[in-house]
Amino acid sequence: MHAVLGVPYVATPQRVVRTMIELVPWKGRRTVYDLGCGDARILIAAKKMHPSIRAVGCEIVPTIWLLAVLRRFLSRTDVTLHLRSVFREDLRDADVLFLYIMPFLIAKLMPKFRRELKDGTIIVCRSFPLPGVTPLQTRTLPWLGSTTSLFLYRWNHRSAKTSA
Numbered sequence: 001m002h003a004v005l006g007v008p009y010v011a012t013p014q015r016v017v018r019t020m021i022e023l024v025p026w027k028g029r030r031t032v033y034d035l036g037c038g039d040a041r042i043l044i045a046a047k048k049m050h051p052s053i054r055a056v057g058c059e060i061v062p063t064i065w066l067l068a069v070l071r072r073f074l075s076r077t078d079v080t081l082h083l084r085s086v087f088r089e090d091l092r093d094a095d096v097l098f099l100y101i102m103p104f105l106i107a108k109l110m111p112k113f114r115r116e117l118k119d120g121t122i123i124v125c126r127s128f129p130l131p132g133v134t135p136l137q138t139r140t141l142p143w144l145g146s147t148t149s150l151f152l153y154r155w156n157h158r159s160a161k162t163s164a
């Protein structure tokens with residue numbers, strides 16, 4: 001837990017990262033965001049698996065963002081890393097979004113998604129689903145002696161209009 005901002009940092013294990021990336025129907029999709037990217041592991045893995053994508057992450061905690069910069073350097077991948085809040089990221093060009101942040105943040109992001117996301121944008125959430133939106137697919141994986149859930153969405157303004 002980051003002491004000042006009160007935001008938890010929990011890195012997604014590589015096996016789960018891989019499944020999150022494999023859930024995406026990649027054909028024709030170019031611009032990929034991880035909102036609250038931590039050490040950028042999802043974006044780095046996605047870029048390695050799909051070199052033609054543009055991978056963009058934002059992270060609000062400077063020390064964690066620095067970890068992402070270091071990891072990017074060590075992996076020699078071309079990933080854009082913004083030190084800023086998810087609320088300051090322009091999502092109008094997003095084809096794919098990865099999301100593993102607290103449910104209250106997801107709820108606060110929903111109006112932004114309604115304003116900015118194109119119909120057809122793929123969203124993969126880990127653990128916390130989009131409120132009021134029915135996933136295309138749900139996947140449950142073993143994690144730390146328990147399970148973790150993944151939710152796959154294809155954004156559609158009509159179905160997301162009335163959600164929280």
Ligand SMILES: C[S@@+](CC[C@H](N)C(=O)[O-])C[C@H]1O[C@@H](n2cnc3c(N)ncnc32)[C@H](O)[C@@H]1O
Nearest residue numbers: 007009010011012036037038059060085086100
């Ligand atoms: C649970 S971690 C997930 C990290 C990474 N996406 C992963 O799956 O390994 C959530 C991350 O979101 C960041 N975060 C929380 N609130 C944020 C905000 N408003 N803007 C940007 N990043 C934020 C946290 O600092 C943390 O690194």
